[in-house]
Amino acid sequence: xxSRFELNANSRQVTARFNLLAPPGMPNxxxxxxxxxxxxxxxxxxxxxxxxxxxxxxxxxxxxxxxxTLASRPTFRRLLxxxxxxxxxxxxxxxxxxxxxIKTKLAPAKSGLFAFAGLLDGxxxxxxxxxxxxxxxxxxERMPVILPPEAEAAWVDPAVPYAEMAPLLRPMAGPFTIxxxxxxxxxxxxxx
DNA sequence: CCAGACGTTGTT
DNA sequence: GTCTGG
DNA sequence: CCAGACGTTGTT
DNA sequence: GTCTGG
Numbered sequence: 001x002x003s004r005f006e007l008n009a010n011s012r013q014v015t016a017r018f019n020l021l022a023p024p025g026m027p028n029x030x031x032x033x034x035x036x037x038x039x040x041x042x043x044x045x046x047x048x049x050x051x052x053x054x055x056x057x058x059x060x061x062x063x064x065x066x067x068x069t070l071a072s073r074p075t076f077r078r079l080l081x082x083x084x085x086x087x088x089x090x091x092x093x094x095x096x097x098x099x100x101x102i103k104t105k106l107a108p109a110k111s112g113l114f115a116f117a118g119l120l121d122g123x124x125x126x127x128x129x130x131x132x133x134x135x136x137x138x139x140x141e142r143m144p145v146i147l148p149p150e151a152e153a154a155w156v157d158p159a160v161p162y163a164e165m166a167p168l169l170r171p172m173a174g175p176f177t178i179x180x181x182x183x184x185x186x187x188x189x190x191x192x
Numbered sequence: 193c194c195a196g197a198c199g200t201t202g203t204t
Numbered sequence: 205g206t207c208t209g210g
Numbered sequence: 211c212c213a214g215a216c217g218t219t220g221t222t
Numbered sequence: 223g224t225c226t227g228g
Binding site for chain 4: 002003055058060062065069073074076096126129140141
């Protein structure tokens, strides 16, 4: 599921939206993929972290954590107090249509920045997922957890027990904008 | 980052 | 070799 | 002891 | 590498 997202904003906009004390250094690109650096906001403010936890049994980064089970997974359990916000403006899923996969850009219809729920492990982070609501299920059955803005401060506060935060890990209410992106064009068209 | 696809016709 | 998706 | 999981997503 | 189940 979510293996790509966007933060289409500048440092000043992020500072204002998340009440930061100082403008953060921003990622090089708006579009973030696994292992890329992304902006994360924790109890100590904003910083850059790599997307995906390193695990011993797979060379690929562990980019998602299921909300339904993360409290019982040893890999994530130790991180339940290292909660971070991941500022974003949209994310992508791939809708299966026969054998084709249609890249689809998703965002809350109410425009503006929002925050995914993440867990930080040193310099790497993972993104928490939940079931997708009906409106999005036809695109993809899962989605990243988007926190209600009023819960963002508590989410990053390690003094707040995880048990109080767990109820937040559920599908965001819509509506959403859903934009299918143009299928990739051939690198070289036919000559005639 | 890395594994897997990358295409179609016609049909095992 | 390059692109795509997880 | 030792094979298999360990985590996700999507699904042969 | 470490943990778990048979």
